[in-house]
Amino acid sequence: MRRTPPRRPTIKDIARRAGVSESAVSFALNGRPGVSEATRERVRRVAEQLGWQPSTAARALSGEGAATVGLVLARPARTLGVESFFLRLVSGVQETLAARRFGLLFQVVEDLDAECAVYRRWWAERRVDGLLVVDPRAEDPRPGLLDGLGLPAVVIGAPAVTAPPGAAISTVWADDTGAMASVISHLHTLGHRRITHIAGLPELAHTRRRMACLRAEAARRGLPDARSVTTDYSDAQGAEATRRALAGPRPPTAIVYDNDVMAVAGLAVAAERGLSVPGDLSVVAWDDSVLCRNTHPALTALTRDTAAFGRRAAEHLLALLDGAPPRRTQDPTPTLLHRASTAPPPCEA
Amino acid sequence: MRRTPPRRPTIKDIARRAGVSESAVSFALNGRPGVSEATRERVRRVAEQLGWQPSTAARALSGEGAATVGLVLARPARTLGVESFFLRLVSGVQETLAARRFGLLFQVVEDLDAECAVYRRWWAERRVDGLLVVDPRAEDPRPGLLDGLGLPAVVIGAPAVTAPPGAAISTVWADDTGAMASVISHLHTLGHRRITHIAGLPELAHTRRRMACLRAEAARRGLPDARSVTTDYSDAQGAEATRRALAGPRPPTAIVYDNDVMAVAGLAVAAERGLSVPGDLSVVAWDDSVLCRNTHPALTALTRDTAAFGRRAAEHLLALLDGAPPRRTQDPTPTLLHRASTAPPPCEA
DNA sequence: TCAACACACTAAAGCGCATTAGTTGTTGGC
DNA sequence: GCCAACAACTAATGCGCTTTAGTGTGTTGA
Missing domain, CATH: 1.10.260.40 (lambda repressor-like DNA-binding domains)
Incomplete structure (x- = not known):
């Protein structure tokens, strides 16, 4: 001893x-x-x-940087649905960071203001060299803030951000437009003409992209009844939105959910109303997960390699820290995994 | 600009x-x-x-500590089922840490060896002042290692650890024994006599506690057919174990799953075999989640305040860092939330 | 043969803070 | 009225590392 x-x-x-x-x-x-x-x-x-091993504190003090990047998750308490996406993303991020002996400072906060406060504090405390910013939104204050503080960042989820031209800010984003197009194509080919999109938080950039693509595709294909409604990603709002959609005058024959949790909740609503899936209603989930595989019927879902997405994001950040110029990179288009929850609409539709 | x-x-x-x-x-x-x-x-x-704001690097260098605690998640890639538990736990941990301006360094690794390597590295790099250790197991090398390095730690999930008496290591754990007892009591009262427990990883301490309690309760109540089988927490193994249990000579009328993912997978297996839940088979999930609420039928589940659990764990760690003596604390017993997946067994049973 | 110079290395300063050891100026006690 | 005790403050040191400015040696070129 x-x-x-x-x-x-x-x-x-x-x-x-x-x-x-x-x-x-x-x-x-x-x-x-x-x-x-x-x-x-x-x-x-x-x-x-x-x-x-070098003391990171001493290194940081002598101007070498803290060998740490930060990631803040602003989670408004109720919005738990995106969990599995984030853990996979973070897991990928780590893989890249660990190889370069970088640490990941992680924090969960309540809202955007708190997130910005954390950025300021980390900057003042010299805790991080750069940041990974998730859930970008329209009119996002974060890129501007981080540029002002001189902190490089990678914004995950949006092609463009509101930051000065010289800012050390890269972006990586998923091809939501292509993904939504593939979903609509799949459903339209099956014969669906009344499609509802139960989306996530309206302020998020990717939500807007998905909604815009739905509108465009619907216009192109002549589907007047296609529409999006926004939610907070929770199972409760997903279920509620489903109920309202199904109770409407021209109920959809197919629903696209922006996450797995809402899709599962929607499935329960369909069951509660005596609708068979996919006989009466087709369901598609955005982002595959263990949930989608285990529901009954198993959910047709958009799938992508989220860990790889995280790895790439981290690589871009490390490149920025090494002095490389900012880049804008689109992730490969998610692929639609056909499971048992989609089929042609009922005949009378 | x-x-x-x-x-x-x-x-x-x-x-x-x-x-x-x-x-x-x-x-x-x-x-x-x-x-x-x-x-x-x-x-x-x-x-x-x-x-x-004080520079953490300078503070750390002048002997004040790094104002950072670490948490490593050893995730063998497949074992994704426990995700939601961890994000809630971490979210609670943060709340406490943020109030004291402590940072959380977070890392995901493949296995226990990698986890120990991370501890050594963090120690040598002087990155952290203390650690939160999750998923304690029998013969766990981590408490001893951390004590040897002089790093205080809180072990989350086990009442006792293998570390020298003077070690600055506190423990907090959930009352798995009481929880399992309440589950068995519920099922036995309903009339079930053949109960199967589809457990998680056999090397984890809490898995062993649950299994031991099942054995004890079964002996006490005279239920010869109660048994536990272990898995890796994945939906695949949960489903597989369910199939084997149901195909056996004296199939269970009730199954207790060690996490929500396996419970959902088990539900799908029951459906695939034409068994109605809860008519033919009762199902209980350990740890409530958004999944349990949205399946059909909704799952009876053990529920607890995981974020509060995380908060308390972090408080214990901060206390250790302040020089308080190590403590051993049991969390309140989870409560069984009765939903629609449990009912008396079928008559012929 | 001596300056010019590359080379291998050491000494010293500085990063931002905490801390210990002074240095003043003020009171209090006798 | 003199010294001790104290309060309020400053100077100096060190934490572990990087980096700039040297220092000494051997080699080269004219």
Whole structure:
């Protein structure tokens, strides 16, 4: 039983053991010129032997950055539906960051104002070198704020942001337009003409893109009854929106839900009203998940590699931190996984 | 358009503006004696005016700790079912940490070895002051490792850990035994005598507690056919275990699932075999979630305040960091939420 | 043969803060 | 009226690292 924890080794320890100065150690370990290959190798070995790792605090203090990026999730308490997407995204983000020994500082807050406050605090505390911004919205204050603070960022989910031209802000986004088009194509081909889109939060950029695409596709294909309604992503609002849609004068024969939770809730509403899925009503879920596979019937869903999406986002951020110019990148179009919840509409429709 | 980002204010800036030395500023802002009330107040005002926040790097370097705690999630890729529990837990953890301006460093890794490696690295890099350890298991190497490194920790999910007596390690855990007892009581009262428990990973401590309690209760009540089978928490293994249980010689009339995902998968298996729930088979899910509310029938589930659980865990860790002695705390017993998936067994049973 | 110069390395400063050891100026006690 | 005690403050040091400015040695060129 060792009561005193081991002291963390510093470059001073390495210097002593290797018989050189601390500066030489620093040069050697950082690949800087100024030491012979032999010395460099010796220092490396000693460092390894001692299990040395640079103190991020000391590094940060001497101007090297904190080797940490931040991610804030503004979650208005009720909106829990997007959970599984985020954990997969974060999991991908980590993979890339860990390879470069970057840490991820993670925080959940109530709303956008709190999120901005966290950014300011992290900046003042010098905690992070850059940020991953999720859930971009129209008139988003965050890109401007972060640019003002000089913090590089990658905005996940929107092609364009409201930030000055020179800002160190990259964007990555999913091809919501293409995805929505593929869904409408699938449903239209099956024979559906009355399609309702039960969307997520109206202020989010991707919600708007999906709604815009639905309108465009409906116009192009001559589907006057296609419409979108927005919700807060919760099962409760998803169910409520479903009830209203089905109770309307010209009820839809197909519903597209913006997340898995609402789709599942919608399925329950259909059952409660005695509608068979897919016989009377077809259902599509946006973003596949373990839920979609296990409902009865299993849900036709848009699927994509969310972890890979996260990896790419992190790569873009690391590139920015390395001084690369900002980029704008579209993710591959999600593919529609045909399961048992979509079929031709009932005959009388 | 401002091209040069604002410089972060330091205590030097405050000192200049307030007309005192840097040390006086430090004393004033940290509540240390050595400055008059008047000066202290003036310094505070200037600091506020400048939007000053202490640099965590500098603080960490001068021995104050990094104001950061870590949480590593070892997720063997397939095991995604526990997601919603973790996000709620983390969300609670944050609430407590944010109030004390602590950050949460979060990482997802593949397995236990990788998790231990992360602990070592964080320690060497001086990134964290303490850790939250989840998914404790029998013969868990982590408490010993962390004690050896001198890192305080709170183990979430087990009453006891294998660590030296003096270790700065607290534990908080849910009352799995009481919860399982309430489930068995409910089912037994309804008339069930053949109960199967489809559990999670066998190496986890709470899985063992649940299994042990099932055995004890079954013995006490004289239910020879009660048994547990372990899985990896995935919907696939949950479904598979359900199929095997139902195909056996004396199939259960009630199944208890260790998470919501497997319960939902089990529901699908019952449907596929033409069994009505709860007419032919009763189903109970451990941990309520949005899934349980939206299946058909809605699932009877054990429910608890996971965010509060996270808050308490974080409080215990902060207490340890403040030098308080380690504590062992049991969470309130989860309550069984009676929904539509449990009923008396069929008559011929 | 001596200056010019590259090379391998060391010394020293600085990042922002906490802290310890001074340095004043003011009271209090006798 | 003199020294001790104290309050209010400043100067200096160190945390671990990076980086700039040296310092000494050996090699080269004219």
